Amino acid sequence: MKLLTANFVQCTVKSCASSKDCFPLHFDQQSAEMPLELAHEDVDFNVEFIANILPRIEWRALITTTRELGNNQLPEEKPDIVNPHAEENLQLLKDLHTLLLETQIVQGSMRCANCGHIYFIRDSIPNFLLPGHLVQ
Amino acid sequence: MRDYVILLAQKHESFRKSELESLAVLFNINVDLSSHSEQSPLLFVTLESEIDAKKLIQRSILARSIYEVWGVASTFADLHKSVKANTHYEWYNYKECSFKFDIISFQHTRTKEEQRDIIESFAYINFEGPIRMKKPDQVFTVIEEYEISKESSERSELKTVCFGRLVADSQRDIIDKYDLKKRKYIGTTSFDAELALISANIGLCDKGKIAYDPFAGTGSFLVAASHFGALALGSDIDGRQIRGKSKNNITTNYAQYSLSSYFLDTFIGDFTHNPIRQNFLIDAIVCDPPYGVREGLKVLGSKNAERYADRLPTLLQNGDMSHLRPDYIPPKKPYHFDALLDDLLFFAALHLTDNGRLCCWMPTANEEYGERNIPQHPDLLLVSNCVQEFSKWSRRLLVYVRRPRKDLSSHHNVTKMTRVYTEQFRDKYFRGFSKLESKAI
Numbered sequence: 001m002k003l004l005t006a007n008f009v010q011c012t013v014k015s016c017a018s019s020k021d022c023f024p025l026h027f028d029q030q031s032a033e034m035p036l037e038l039a040h041e042d043v044d045f046n047v048e049f050i051a052n053i054l055p056r057i058e059w060r061a062l063i064t065t066t067r068e069l070g071n072n073q074l075p076e077e078k079p080d081i082v083n084p085h086a087e088e089n090l091q092l093l094k095d096l097h098t099l100l101l102e103t104q105i106v107q108g109s110m111r112c113a114n115c116g117h118i119y120f121i122r123d124s125i126p127n128f129l130l131p132g133h134l135v136q
Numbered sequence: 137m138r139d140y141v142i143l144l145a146q147k148h149e150s151f152r153k154s155e156l157e158s159l160a161v162l163f164n165i166n167v168d169l170s171s172h173s174e175q176s177p178l179l180f181v182t183l184e185s186e187i188d189a190k191k192l193i194q195r196s197i198l199a200r201s202i203y204e205v206w207g208v209a210s211t212f213a214d215l216h217k218s219v220k221a222n223t224h225y226e227w228y229n230y231k232e233c234s235f236k237f238d239i240i241s242f243q244h245t246r247t248k249e250e251q252r253d254i255i256e257s258f259a260y261i262n263f264e265g266p267i268r269m270k271k272p273d274q275v276f277t278v279i280e281e282y283e284i285s286k287e288s289s290e291r292s293e294l295k296t297v298c299f300g301r302l303v304a305d306s307q308r309d310i311i312d313k314y315d316l317k318k319r320k321y322i323g324t325t326s327f328d329a330e331l332a333l334i335s336a337n338i339g340l341c342d343k344g345k346i347a348y349d350p351f352a353g354t355g356s357f358l359v360a361a362s363h364f365g366a367l368a369l370g371s372d373i374d375g376r377q378i379r380g381k382s383k384n385n386i387t388t389n390y391a392q393y394s395l396s397s398y399f400l401d402t403f404i405g406d407f408t409h410n411p412i413r414q415n416f417l418i419d420a421i422v423c424d425p426p427y428g429v430r431e432g433l434k435v436l437g438s439k440n441a442e443r444y445a446d447r448l449p450t451l452l453q454n455g456d457m458s459h460l461r462p463d464y465i466p467p468k469k470p471y472h473f474d475a476l477l478d479d480l481l482f483f484a485a486l487h488l489t490d491n492g493r494l495c496c497w498m499p500t501a502n503e504e505y506g507e508r509n510i511p512q513h514p515d516l517l518l519v520s521n522c523v524q525e526f527s528k529w530s531r532r533l534l535v536y537v538r539r540p541r542k543d544l545s546s547h548h549n550v551t552k553m554t555r556v557y558t559e560q561f562r563d564k565y566f567r568g569f570s571k572l573e574s575k576a577i
Contacts, residue, residue: 005369005401008416012409023413033462044397048344049367056417125379128371128405129466131459133444135409135437
């Protein structure tokens with residue numbers, strides 16, 4: 001699961017939808033059976049995509065996620081990019097590209113802060129299915 | 137402004153106009169496609185520039201090419217008059233270029249001698265440049281459309297003959313690259329490559345956009361969306377299809393097509409318990425929801441409503457919670473297809489960007505189809521409904537556009553339509569589409 005995806009998934013238990021704590025899911029409690037594993041994957045830089053996705057990112061949630069994964073590099077404020085093709089913005093967009101699209105969470109667990117349910121990521125694929133007792 | 141003629145493939149005719157309309161929207165081209173006829177391979181249009189002509193055709197799967205019209209008539213004699221009158225002033229532009237001629241005949245064949253005679257009948261244009269069969273500067277094409285004679289079905293008569301200068305070819309040839317027979321990872325539900333590409337075109341999948349397929353299976357629509365430059369997100373309730381095998385799965389398909397940079401993610405999930413956060417916007421949703429025929433239509437939940445009434449996890453004999461075991465498979469229950477479509481429209485209204493598109497395939501039993509069977513949502517505008525016919529049933533590509541949010545006068549919350557669900561498609565399919573016996577009153 002790319003780090004970007006962590007910025008747009010929330011808990012799927014229906015009663016959590018009304019709580020702000022259902023998003024983002026947290027990486028702060030990993031299990032011994034499924035230890036956290038990150039990997040770098042090369043992805044071609046696509047300036048239109050990064051420029052288009054930036055407005056859709058929840059910045060505070062992204063900071064939470066990246067800090068839980070051991071990265072403290074993000075600025076407190078979301079960068080305001082008027083011209084994505086301008087020279088001065090290129091490096092920032094490339095850094096965001098590397099962080100969001102080239103950081104692969106190969107294995108690990110994500111926790112809902114509202115209900116405590118744990119979702120697993122295995123072979124880079126997260127599983128959002130719920131057991132019978134959590135389905136409404 | 138100039139006249140152009142689009143040469144179309146005589147395949148999936150009911151999708152042709154829709155695909156071109158979508159491409160016109162994508163490239164902001166003002167074009168009148170109303171003279172389109174499913175019976176004819178020719179579509180005459182007026183466009184502002186050659187640049188627009190190229191843009192309109194270059195991504196098309198159902199068009200073959202576009203030509204600048206030099207003359208059009210219903211006889212060759214009139215064609216030559218038309219060419220001389222319309223284009224005489226520009227012949228000198230093409231005096232020196234390398235060129236070749238092409239003859240395309242629809243519902244008719246020409247011998248080599250006849251083709252040579254036709255070419256020579258244009259000698260008055262006086263091309264002086266070299267003839268080059270491979271990569272000439274210009275290709276001049278005679279397109280003749282014959283129709284079956286009204287008097288005798290054994291004869292065909294010339295209906296239209298057109299002479300044009302080739303401006304651009306379409307992307308129709310790309311179908312071969314994505315042919316399922318050549319794809320490494322496919323399954324019983326993998327969607328036809330040609331129609332998947334057409335669906336992605338109509339969905340306006342493009343660079344910089346996110347496309348989502350909630351019923352991704354083996355990823356046919358993901359690959360199609362990514363081909364046009366969108367980053368594709370896919371999910372499915374079936375973990376086995378999403379994971380594939382270690383050497384053969386959706387990501388290896390992406391590697392096979394050198395599209396890996398356009399793969400966003402896949403996840404295992406039930407569409408009716410979707411993890412995508414409420415305010416996240418998606419540019420396109422392109423999918424073929426499960427009809428419940430080849431694959432069961434299931435969602436999370438237990439068939440037995442009472443089973444989890446206490447909302448407690450199931451404990452195994454040793455006290456472990458069953459759902460924390462690695463081999464745990466969550467229970468699923470059957471779901472009505474029409475309910476799934478309503479959920480899909482609700483999801484699309486919530487998550488699509490303004491003017492974003494939902495393209496979804498829906499099966500219909502032929503004798504019972506009516507406009508009222510098409511699902512609707514107040515925030516979505518149905519712009520297209522193209523049919524692919526089989527013998528006893530058909531499937532339709534429904535295309536909805538998300539109405540811009542600020543245009544809606546009432547600030548209502550997106551709500552789910554409530555409907556009474558009657559007999560669904562899979563039940564009609566399994567009873568062979570025969571009429572239900574009416575009960576005696």
